Amino acid sequence: MRMLSEANGSIAGAGALLKILRDGQARTRAELVQLTGLARSTLGQRLDALLSQQWIVPTEEAISSGGRPAVAFTFNRGARIALAADLGATHARVAITDLGTEVLAERADEVPIDRGPVETLTWLQHTFEEMLAETGHTRDQICGIGVGLPGPVEHSSGRPVNPPIMPGWDGFPVPEWLGERFGAPVLVDNDVNIMALGEHWAARPEADHLIFVKIGTGIGCGIISDRHLHRGAQGAAGDIGHIQVASATDIVCRCGNLGCLEAVASGAAMSARLSADGVEAADSRDVVRLVRGGNTQAVQLIRQAGREIGDVLASIVNFFNPSVIVVGGDIAEAGEQILAGLREVIYSRSLPLATQHLTITASELSDRAGVIGAAVMVIEHALAPGTVDQAVTRD
Amino acid sequence: MRMLSEANGSIAGAGALLKILRDGQARTRAELVQLTGLARSTLGQRLDALLSQQWIVPTEEAISSGGRPAVAFTFNRGARIALAADLGATHARVAITDLGTEVLAERADEVPIDRGPVETLTWLQHTFEEMLAETGHTRDQICGIGVGLPGPVEHSSGRPVNPPIMPGWDGFPVPEWLGERFGAPVLVDNDVNIMALGEHWAARPEADHLIFVKIGTGIGCGIISDRHLHRGAQGAAGDIGHIQVASATDIVCRCGNLGCLEAVASGAAMSARLSADGVEAADSRDVVRLVRGGNTQAVQLIRQAGREIGDVLASIVNFFNPSVIVVGGDIAEAGEQILAGLREVIYSRSLPLATQHLTITASELSDRAGVIGAAVMVIEHALAPGTVDQAVTRD
Incomplete structure (x- = not known):
């Protein structure tokens, strides 16, 4: 086995160039020299590497400012x-x-x-x-x-x-x-x-700072800071399911701690609570089905779960000041019922400066994110x- | 008035080059061509711009591999x-x-x-x-x-x-x-x-993800994500002083909300509490003086403040997974008394994966940060x- 960077050595240096080309717009050599600041000879080598792998293709000849027409290049999204x-x-x-x-x-x-x-x-x-x-x-x-x-x-x-x-x-x-x-x-x-990463790329490319909260069997979040995924020092960033919530310090979580968010507001916690109350619910999707069917216990439970998650997110909004919070995962299929509780607490508990332009919304990509x-x-x-x-x- | 980038147009393009030079190491034209990937002619223009402003200076001639000696350039930290x-x-x-x-x-x-x-x-x-x-x-x-x-x-x-x-x-x-x-x-x-920014630059340049917590009259933090300052969508990131803490939901904060961290654990809150108890304390520095002098009420108060701040930071550690938490501000002068309470709660409440290599320490730069x-x-x-x-x- 060998590393990709060795295998495709010549492509490596072409990355920056491809980033310019992949918006789909055709560009000539002269335009690319100007955009990259690369020497014409260096640019030529990189274009050759990309052309040989068919990552880019020459298009119909563009009209240059007099003289013979210049060849333009475009990104070939079907290449791989x-x-x-x-x-x-x-x-x-x-x-x-x-x-x-x-x-x-x-x-x-x-x-x-x-x-x-x-x-x-x-x-x-x-x-x-x-x-x-x-x-x-x-x-x-x-x-x-x-x-x-x-x-x-x-x-x-x-x-x-x-x-x-x-x-x-x-x-x-x-x-x-x-x-x-x-x-x-x-x-x-x-x-x-x-x-x-998927939601930011496909639905919210303009957001500099985005938090994607997944509410399913467990609860966790993905963090985009300055348009890049923030993974943290051990890759453990976003593990908000085990943050303690004030209202439930007597509930034991599977992690061994008391009152974790996941132990009170996840799909697993809600279905367990409903089952204990005699309502049939095996998992997150059953909870959503009950909420959509108007089951009072399920509706109250999901609204309260929204508040508990909102309580944790309110602190995160003060700390991180995101521009968008996206809610996904199975429980997000319950739509406004979960968003309402969440918004209620965030707008009440976070600082006005941090919430004035904050968008709180369900995932656009849904289960495709x-x-x-x-x-x-x-x-x-x-x-x-x-x-x-x-x-x-x-x- | 005009923008700096207009005033110093020629220097603007030289930024990347200067970043390479400012480690203090002298480098020749050939080395700089290799490090920057710039064309020799482009490099020449940028070096000229930096030389004319004296941001760099030519050093004693370096020995090249045969032929005439090559001129090397170094960063001139005394230039400005x-x-x-x-x-x-x-x-x-x-x-x-x-x-x-x-x-x-x-x-x-x-x-x-x-x-x-x-x-x-x-x-x-x-x-x-x-x-x-x-x-x-x-x-x-x-x-x-x-x-x-x-x-x-x-x-x-x-x-x-x-x-x-x-x-x-x-x-x-x-x-x-x-x-x-x-x-x-x-x-x-x-x-x-x-x-x-100062602490990261001077004392912790190796930390990718750092949180600087200032505990003084108020409480706030500065966030380094992936070696860059994370300011958030409205520049409001790090405002942790108004996160609600569970133990004090009956205390009104100056922001109008109940139970904010700052209303219970800041220097202002502690000096007010001590004054109400008949102990003379006008501000943060008086609190630190009392703690250092062994005043029992002040010691208990600061230890508890450490726990309250630790409670908020425990959530932030799960969310953000920093490699270093630095504590600064006037109250940090109380040293281990504040760090002990803080560590106690963070190690008890945060996930083991996120705390296994976490450093929690007082600011090295102290009031110079x-x-x-x-x-x-x-x-x-x-x-x-x-x-x-x-x-x-x-x-």
Whole structure:
């Protein structure tokens, strides 16, 4: 195995150039010299590398200011594909996208993550293989594989770190396992991080500071700071599910602490509470179904969960001053019922300066945020390799 | 008036180059071509611009690999000076530094910020003028002026925004006022932001994610995310003084909300509590004096304040996953008494993954963090102008 940056050495230096080209606008050599500040000879070498890999293509000749027409270049979004997977606690979504993150094929299935890494990843391998066959793509078209997992992931290695709901996954070499089978670089991250990345890319590209809150079986958030994913010192940033909430200091959480947000306001906590009250609810989706059906207990519970989550987010708004808070995950399907409680507390508890232009909204991408984000992770890596070490290719 | 980027147009493009040179190491043209990727002709133009302003100087000729010796260039930290001011609620610190942030002259004085902008800034103007005369510097040597203020500042304009303890300052054009008097670019920011910048620069340059908590008359923090200051969407990030703490929901804060951290754990709150109990304490410094003298009430109070602040920081550690938390401000002078309470709660309430390598420490720069940070802000701006619009020079 070798690193992508070695394998594609000539492409590496082309990243900045491609970032300029990928808005879809055709540009001439002269325009690119001006935009990059590169010497004409250096630019020429980089364009040649990109052309040979078909990442860019020459277009119809542009009209120059007199003399012979100049050749222009455009980004070729069909040149490669990204394989993307969003593996949740109980269900998985898999997609193939082009280099513009347009979804070419998609699958969703029930895949319990607690079956362990080999069984889960073997299923993923077969699913990717079937989808490649269906769409008529070959392995050498894959620019990379992006995977989201429902637990902490060490960013540099792409391996899960003591993930609480993923028995058998601790330290498992996910990038190597998939990389050997597909001969492509593999990037792995926490599922909420890739959701934040996907939502920011596709729905909120103008937001400098965004928080994506996932409310499902657990509760977590992905953080965009200054248009970049903030992973924190140990890749543990965004783990808000175990922040203590004042109203529930007598409830024991599975982490061993008392009164964690997740122990009172997650889909798992709500379905457990409803079951204890004699209302049939196995998981987050049952809770949403009950709320939509107007079940009074479920409605009261979700409204209160919104307030508890809002209490934690109110502190985060004071600390972080985001421009957008996006709410996703299964429970977000309950729509305004969860947003109302959340907004109520944030606007009451956060500072006016921090909330005056704050948008609090449901995810636009909904359950697709994860796979789009996984594709974004892969494509951004391909455009600027070397920033992450976990990606590997087969020798 | 005109923008710095216009005034020094030729220097603007030289920023990246200067960043490479300012580690103090001498480098030849050939080395700089390799490090920057710039064409030799472009590099030549940029070196000429820097040489003409004396930001760099040619050194003794380096030995090249045969043939005639090559000229090397080094950063000239004495080429310019930065004027730096850290204006607190009641006292101010002012410094002149060289381009390496070494302090050449320094003053500290009692200057109540509530006297309003004209009186305060006039004092600052005269202080700067006296210090320039003392150190034998002239106005044309000033590369910029950096000012920290104890309230929210709009980053783009450098103007205070509804600062609660600064009557008369709302919207006051601080950069223009000082810029007209000194003919130099002026950058203004919140005092805690510049403290975070100073501490990160001088004492913790290796930390990717740092939080600087100032505990004084009020409580606030400055945030370094991925080695850059995180100011948030409205420049309001770090305002943790008004996060609600569970233990004190019956105490009214000056902001109008109940149970704010600042209303129970700040220097002002502690001195008020001690006074009410018949112990003489006018401000933060009196609280620290009492703690150092072993006053039981003061010791209990500061220990509990540490726990309350720790409770808020425990949530922030889960959310942000910093590598370092630095505690500064007057109350930090109480040392371990405040850090003990803080650590107690953070290690008990934050996730093990987020605390395993977390450092919680008192500020190394202490009351100099602000002026060093103000100088860093000015020098970084001079190296990469155009990123901030607030800086102005006299035409």
